[in-house]
Amino acid sequence: MRVLFADDDQIIREGLANLLNHQDGITVVATAENGAQALDILATQPVDVALVDVDMPVLDGIQTAQRIAKQYPKLAVVILTAFEHEESFVRSLEQNVRGFLTKDIPPDRLAEQLKRAHAGERVFGSRPTEILTSNFLATSSNAPEYLDFRRRVEALPPYLRDVFDLVIEAYPNKTIARRLKLSENTVRTYVRELFVALDFTSRNQLTITALKAGY
Template structure:
């Protein structure tokens, strides 16, 4: 039997925090090992115990969720970060993707579904609730297809050699390296090398920023 996924939950609303922690703890394969009322406390908890997935409220005092996510990416890169919110902030969605946050969910999601999405995020997939997904689609899907400011990006993509272009097409679908490797019949080491080459060629340093630009450019 596999080890349960260790979860940290940070939310400044004690009712939401304790209630959601209790509901998640009853889900198979999920172990809520720590709770925090702000981003600063969440970082402190990470220094004390091993955590696999951090669920962070976007709007928290002292240190908000996005600022905490940025610090977690720097200090604890192995921790998977998923944002939680009662709102659907377009700006927060974009900033989360740029920080390589693995998911963006609204708090009204049923606990069983949240647990399933936590499992998917832990497995390497990007996860978004229905409303955030709709916002991303409406905001970005067609926003830059005919925008000349993305012409240079599109030209660089079209000049990618075939082996990089096939990797690029899967990369911007938020697929983990393992899945990309299996689909292309390559080793994960080769996929990592190809992704590094894509970043260098296109002028990006992380998947989130590249994916945002690719979507805006119409890919």
């Protein structure tokens, strides 16, 4: 699996790249010191996963993820951060990033998460998940708009609820089909039905709302 790692701190950039290169199945094919340089590299270097620091000059990690999503929609982007700002997490979800991990993650665990992101899963570090889940549950889940959302979810027929549970985990249709033992065409039909039932047109917005509603 080919990884591009972007971080403006040279010591972290070189050190983590070296550690990742010692993990099975991982090759850091390029490094960048900012988002603009990362985009230049992507124009010429095939990459499977972009690991991007959230705080960088020129283009920060979120801006970089936004441009990658537009130019390379199949490329998995994982944000790496010290997690100083919770709003970065929500901004990253809006840009369809596959993961949001903290810099204290062990190299072997990071390699595992990058592989999962490459396979189409969405991966979050334990600290971002704990902090944001508790924050959203405390501040958002009882708001009227989320109560209405929860009522709609609970009213879903079982076959759509199964799809909902996997969609909000960011599984692609192919994986959902395999896990539910359905054809991809059937899954696509069910996803369309799910969007109609919950009044959504975007997987990202559905995932964000589900998280805020406590799912």
